[in-house]
Amino acid sequence: MQKYIDELTISLKEKVGSLPVLLLISGGVDSTVAGALLLKILNPEQVHLMYMDTGLMRKNETEAVRSILSKLGAKNLHVIMCEDEFLSALKGITEPEEKRRIIGDLFISIQEREVSRLGLTQDYFLAQGSIRADFIESGQNDGKKVNVVKSHHNVASPLVIAKREAGKIIEPLAQFYKDDVRELGRFLGLDNELVNRHPFPGPGIAVRILGEITRDKCDILREADAIYIDELKRRSVSSGKSLYDEIWQAFAVLLPIKSVGVSNVAASNNFAERKYGWVLALRAITSKDGMTADVYPFETRDLLEISAHITNAVPQIGRVTYDISNKPPATIEWE
Numbered sequence: 001m002q003k004y005i006d007e008l009t010i011s012l013k014e015k016v017g018s019l020p021v022l023l024l025i026s027g028g029v030d031s032t033v034a035g036a037l038l039l040k041i042l043n044p045e046q047v048h049l050m051y052m053d054t055g056l057m058r059k060n061e062t063e064a065v066r067s068i069l070s071k072l073g074a075k076n077l078h079v080i081m082c083e084d085e086f087l088s089a090l091k092g093i094t095e096p097e098e099k100r101r102i103i104g105d106l107f108i109s110i111q112e113r114e115v116s117r118l119g120l121t122q123d124y125f126l127a128q129g130s131i132r133a134d135f136i137e138s139g140q141n142d143g144k145k146v147n148v149v150k151s152h153h154n155v156a157s158p159l160v161i162a163k164r165e166a167g168k169i170i171e172p173l174a175q176f177y178k179d180d181v182r183e184l185g186r187f188l189g190l191d192n193e194l195v196n197r198h199p200f201p202g203p204g205i206a207v208r209i210l211g212e213i214t215r216d217k218c219d220i221l222r223e224a225d226a227i228y229i230d231e232l233k234r235r236s237v238s239s240g241k242s243l244y245d246e247i248w249q250a251f252a253v254l255l256p257i258k259s260v261g262v263s264n265v266a267a268s269n270n271f272a273e274r275k276y277g278w279v280l281a282l283r284a285i286t287s288k289d290g291m292t293a294d295v296y297p298f299e300t301r302d303l304l305e306i307s308a309h310i311t312n313a314v315p316q317i318g319r320v321t322y323d324i325s326n327k328p329p330a331t332i333e334w335e
């Protein structure tokens with residue numbers, strides 16, 4: 001890692017000089033590690049970090065991003081609040097690739113608008129935290145044609161393509177697998193809590209809310225997901241590791257169906273009150289790099305307790321299921 005950082009320091013300083021560098025931050029491990037790297041190697045004054053709050057983030061994500069990046073010494077952090085724009089563009093849309101396309105396009109147009117608002121000189125560099133798997137799954141694997149499983153907007157937006165053609169792109173993690181990114185993050189002194197964070201898709205919870213996306217559904221899913229993740233962090237396996245650290249990726253998915261149930265209060269008072277609640281699916285997998293994945297074999301008791309906690313705390317959810325499909329044939333995300 002030290003050798004990599006030393007080599008990158010020399011090549012990056014030579015390439016960039018004193019020009020501004022704009023890094024697109026998603027809040028995930030990859031772009032945060034890329035940010036830490038740039039802030040360490042370059043003058044923090046020349047590093048601009050741009051983060052969009054699309055309204056499709058995890059609970060408290062934006063506050064966390066602000067605090068982590070300021071601790072890393074960021075001087076120019078641009079947080080763009082654009083929840084309304086994203087939710088209105090997604091109104092009525094149910095088809096997964098259509099959602100991804102809309103989100104990707106909006107990312108690009110807001111990005112272009114905000115970049116020009118920053119007033120950076122024309123020859124600024126664009127940096128990204130894309131890792132090896134992003135290129136492979138987007139069909140951009142070293143020029144070889146691969147079927148696109150899901151479009152990843154961050155690999156080939158017009159801005160990225162233009163900057164790539166102009167030789168003005170920096171992708172310091174392009175050859176890295178997730179585990180190496182984490183190791184690099186630890187090496188750079190990032191908190192374990194941050195470095196061990198599970199991957200999160202670019203389109204955010206939009207691909208975890210099946211069917212139409214509404215603000216209400218986003219809030220329901222965010223709440224349920226936060227409970228699930230907290231539960232995994234405070235439960236441990238026999239080695240002493242937390243369930244969260246044992247699992248490669250875990251998240252909740254809100255299904256586009258409701259099912260019938262009875263309310264707790266009604267059942268304990270001996271009268272039946274019908275409840276019609278959303279169905280939530282929990283996903284937890286083990287994997288090395290996300291290219292293939294195995295379902296995590298929870299102890300039944302953990303699943304039952306987590307399910308009870310979610311349905312008690314989030315009254316809109318009436319039923320919880322566990323997704324027991326490996327990748328392949330299923331992908332990790334549901335959309």
Ligand code: XMP
Pocket residue numbers: 134137149150151152153199200201202203249290291327330331332333334
């Ligand atoms: P799938 O669902 O394709 O996911 O099995 C593999 C890994 O990639 C993440 N993922 C994404 N990451 N932009 C990203 O940056 C995306 O559009 C995207 N879609 C999926 C997913 O969470 C999993 O870790």
